Amino acid sequence: MSDQTPVPGTQQGLLVGEVREERGAARAGGDPGLERTTVPAKRPFRFGKWFKATGWRHLVGLVVVAFALFPVVFVISSSLNPNGTLTGSNALFSQIGFDAYARILTNPQVPFTQWFANTLIIAGVTAILTVFLGALAAYAFSRMRFTGRRFGLITIVVVQMFPQMLAVVAIFLVMTAISDWFPAIGLNTHIGLIMVYLGGALGVNTYLMYGYFNTIPASIDEAAKIDGAGHARIFFTIILRLVAPILAVVALLSFIFSVNEYVVASVILIDTENQTLAVGLTKLVSNPRYADWAAFSAGAVIAALPVVLLFLYLQKYIVGGLSAGAVK
Secondary structure (H helix, E strand, O other), rough: OOOOOHHHHHHHHHHHHHHHHHHHHHHOOOOOHOOOOOOOOOOOHHHHHHHHHHHHHHHHHHHHHHHHHHHHHHHHHHHOOOOOOOOOOOOOOOOOOOOHHHHHHHOOOHHHHHHHHHHHHHHHHHHHHHHHHHHHHHHHHHHHOOOOHHHHHHHHHOOOOHHHHHHHHHHHHHHHHHHHHHHHOOOOOHHHHHHHHHHHHHHHHHHHHHHHHHHHHHHHHHHHHOOOOOOHHHHHHHHHOOOOHHHHHHHHHHHHHHHHOHHHHHOOOHHHOOOHHEEEEHHHHHHHHHHOHHHHHHHHHHHHHHHHHHHHHHHHHHHHHHHHHHHH
């Protein structure tokens, strides 16, 4: 009986050997059924098919990147030109030197560091207050029901149709009148300029945040109210954490606007020491005969650094904040 009992290991080895022999014989005999088990050959690369499917997208992306980076490269090349003129600037980086940076930072007639500090203070305070006030208004429009709510939202949208430049004369007259009674917040003051910026940007930022606030479920507010929380506690401890992306977007846009704004700042800030970079740097090229374009470009490069750093820090919130706020 023991001699007739098959050994499992031996039987498995025999079966494997038979399969290998059959495959070898099939290859030698040309059996088409077993030849199909081999690995198929790779398809040849076809450039036309690839370009039609995805290649053209890469080409468009490269063109857009080159179009966006060319002004930056041109300004950097001009800032490294020691001559201070735009002569020969088409030949990028033909002359390299840091004389323009040293000239704008050490020239006593050009208070660049003071302009830079003024710009950071005005832009930073404007961004913080814009986010805070806009969030309060957006929360009220999104969560509360009161008389004139719909009319207020429509008014915000309609007012944004008119550019702020139309109100420059009126702003100057109002700030002049305020200076007679409250000189600390009137003409030629940083606080006065910040108040003007807040009034101009509050409407569009409120409407932008209002769309994002509507994406937050109202059931969260109702659950907090059941636990005894009021509107202030819900807003500061719950809602603000959930709407962090749109707050970052509004802060970044407000900061960029305050740094680049020229018209209103040039009207309100009269003294040289109180001016911002956008106003102060323009004086370097206001006279065509003595325009120091290299120093102007160097100042523009330095002024762009805070904006770039803030953008890199907040970039993870930008796409989500803009897209979610646009759904509603």
